[in-house]
Amino acid sequence: MLERYLPILQWLRVYNRSTFTSDLVAALIVTIMLIPQSLAYALLAGLPAEVGLYASILPLVAYAIFGTSRTLAVGPVAVVSLMTAAAVGNLALQGTAEYLAAATALAFISGGILILMGLMRLGILANFLSHPVISGFITASGIIIAASQLKHILGVDASGHNLLDILLALGSKLNQINLPTLVIGVTATAFLFWVRKQLKPMLINFGMGERLADIVAKAGPVLAVVATTVATWGLSLDEQGVKVVGTVPTGLPGLHLPSFDADLWQQLFVSALLISVVGFVESVSVAQTLAAKRRQRISPDQELIGLGASNVASAASGGFPVTGGFSRSVVNFDAGAETPAAGAFTAVGIAIATLVLTPLIFFLPKATLAATIIVAVLSLVDLSALKRTWDYSRSDFAAMLATIVLTLVEGVELGIIAGVGLSVLLYLYRTSKPHSAIVGRVPGTQHFRNVDRFDVETCKRVLTLRVDESLYFANARYLEDRIYDLVAKQPELEHLVLMCPAVNLIDASALESLEAINQRLQDSGVRFHLSEVKGPVMDKLKLTHFLDELTGEVFLSQYDAWQTLSKAEQAKTVAAIR
């Protein structure tokens, strides 16, 4: 029991020197990678750079205690940082104490929601984010993030939470471009793209091992940071208008509780819920991918608690919302991390950086950080998924397109809410006209097939309708309409059989519909039968009066139904002839 809620107890017991060494090496590599990322994502969220470092210390320790993935690396990530900026940007001005307080409160509320969902085992709620919606959302977020960073590359002031606002703001400032900033920004971006695409194959060509080449290539941003910082310091570019990170307070963050302002909490609640769910879905899918490679298991419900604890820890140490990040988790995995201790060691690394390195990043240009963000997020943009989804399913495509368009045009929150709403509606719509077929007997067999597709035996006084979907409120009335239509068209009809081999559920609405069908068919002189009802569905029906009132019978197999009803029919015909 205790081990379930404290996964650290499972791996700490078997911890030894070998795992310690592996974890330490991985932690060192992840630390180097995480420093520029955490600074950059803090700026993306509209926060001072040091807040990114703060969000990369305690949250990692909390996850190491409560998380179930051996290799997930938590911290600030792009999409969640964008969502933070959108949520907090509505309430306070960037740079104010209120803005920081709101971001911290957001992390706290989000952490609380995640822990609560974990305790109530509601990880399942994340399922309402369908894949096309999350994929469309990440693509659109990537585009917005990249666009929002252009201002740092160009060296102008411009902001907005949707694509149009951002582009308009940029457009109006094009005459204020700062040339040295532009040179740094474009060079850094080009360099990082080159590192991402070309460096690894080149290193391998030079005889470096593939894994090492991969890790070196992932450290590209560090090189860009060092080079541009030195250049800015050496050439005093900050005096020529290049914006730099500037003074970052040295020292660890203090611990304090976030603001408990009821108004603020209410305003942030929906945003926190969205951030929680999006962050959880991203994180759990990374964790599952990595766990499967080593045949390990993660527990989604405990992951909620782990991520929740991380966010609470982030809030307590002056940070902002965090979650498991894709690229850094892959680096952690590839670098050989074996337990969550690697995360705790990374936290120590970042803490040392906070104590020692902050004076060194005074001259780090914001343009460089923007370049690292742009290169990272453009890899998230996957417009080809639109084509793939279109080919497979039009309604999934519609949900995806709506998510992308609304996220770009109206912002992240409306985009994801509309996407979720639409995918639910489309699913209900899709099942509201279920596939159904009138079936007849394949001559000489016990099989029954669609009369439109096969040459089968039917009987004009007996009609069998097979429905290939669970019966529930969204399609209950459709079933009624379909049956009344059939009966109205076939005046000789005496028996209607509903064949239910694919009916996994009959809810209360569908039960009412079946009762209405039974009643109305009785009024029209038609008996209503069921066949091939599944065990669990039948158990439910037995609790009601429906079976007592049913004018017909429930047949175990459609063949039984056919034999009983068509024999009665033959007997009647014979009697009539005599």
Next chain:
Amino acid sequence: MLERYLPILQWLRVYNRSTFTSDLVAALIVTIMLIPQSLAYALLAGLPAEVGLYASILPLVAYAIFGTSRTLAVGPVAVVSLMTAAAVGNLALQGTAEYLAAATALAFISGGILILMGLMRLGILANFLSHPVISGFITASGIIIAASQLKHILGVDASGHNLLDILLALGSKLNQINLPTLVIGVTATAFLFWVRKQLKPMLINFGMGERLADIVAKAGPVLAVVATTVATWGLSLDEQGVKVVGTVPTGLPGLHLPSFDADLWQQLFVSALLISVVGFVESVSVAQTLAAKRRQRISPDQELIGLGASNVASAASGGFPVTGGFSRSVVNFDAGAETPAAGAFTAVGIAIATLVLTPLIFFLPKATLAATIIVAVLSLVDLSALKRTWDYSRSDFAAMLATIVLTLVEGVELGIIAGVGLSVLLYLYRTSKPHSAIVGRVPGTQHFRNVDRFDVETCKRVLTLRVDESLYFANARYLEDRIYDLVAKQPELEHLVLMCPAVNLIDASALESLEAINQRLQDSGVRFHLSEVKGPVMDKLKLTHFLDELTGEVFLSQYDAWQTLSKAEQAKTVAAIR
């Protein structure tokens, strides 16, 4: 084509003297019943009494032209009138010109929505109102309506849109009760209850035919109206504080377009949408019940157009939202109406009443109208449905209870929205953990059954999981979790077969999950197979790369899978022994 959109063309062609006589008799009876109802429901909606009459003329003619039910009687109904009061009450004060204008605009917008839904064949949208939600909503509305009429019985001023407000307002006015009003109100209510419960059996005892007895009993309200009006006039009770209908303008309503105020339309849109859907669901279920009794058909999509035209007609003639009413349609049917012409004749009857009778209702006490409303709506209240639904399905019960409680506490609009939202969420939740079973072979047969329930053959290197639900976004991740769990628990596993006989759909999210499962099982050295995939599902999968990437095979039957995989297994074992 023309006949589809103008159903009148179908029946007018075969119209003759016999149908004319039947329709005329039915119309006469319905007219007598409709007069007090339309006055009462106008008061319930917070409107002047004559507006009820106006809403019972042109709308009936419009329905006769565009509707598909032969016997549906449209006009003001209780629940829609309550919803009108709730919607308009937020925007204007009762008794003002703005209030009337808003009610008329509401009918117009609602009519437009219904016509649009009909043209787009979106009758299916009404399906999102599950039966427990609509039944709970009507029960709660009945309670609110009855409570809201108590002020007329007590002769005090008090109002509110939810039960608590109404009861508190009444409570604070108990010292202002008007005794003559109370006497009239209680007597009328008691009389009407007696009529409803006792009169019909008594008349039958006296030798009256059942159908006639039923119709006479349904005319009870008319008797109460006449008696209390005469008493009020004779005893000058209006001078003792009994509130009467008072001066009602004589003459037909003028035709005019409703207000096209964009702000007003925006404020009324959601209310109009809810009224449209609720009205449609009530009406179409009455129409279907009656049509089935004569083996007739109605077309739900054309019904939308018919009801939409009625509401537009109501708006154009100064009325408020209308729909098909249950009790008056049953009376119309029982009285022998054969075509929608009966409705048109009823319209003529009401028009004559508007021209001639209005001076006679000056002394009609509002308490009498309140009594007719109370007796009518209390028959809608069905708390026993709560028990029945609880017995059948806990999640349907939860949706129903939430609808009732929220409607009573927060009002009609929030009640129905929450009910719909909750029933959708609960459905998704219910299918998000689908029933699934590990299956094995029943020895000596080709059948495969749940290993937990049957004594079946299994093989530790081959595992077969049968899932009894369509695979879509709400359960895709659950499937992943379940499979990773199974694989992590069984280290010898080499083959995993997913058996899909009950999978009616695989959406894009589930496809991604299957791809992830395939990939991750490959990483763990397990081949992934499918069996018994349905034709339409397989057709979809063939459009993707999934089948190319699948590490295993797709078997037509589970028996094929068993034979192929366990034979390979045996061969391997034999080879290993040699």
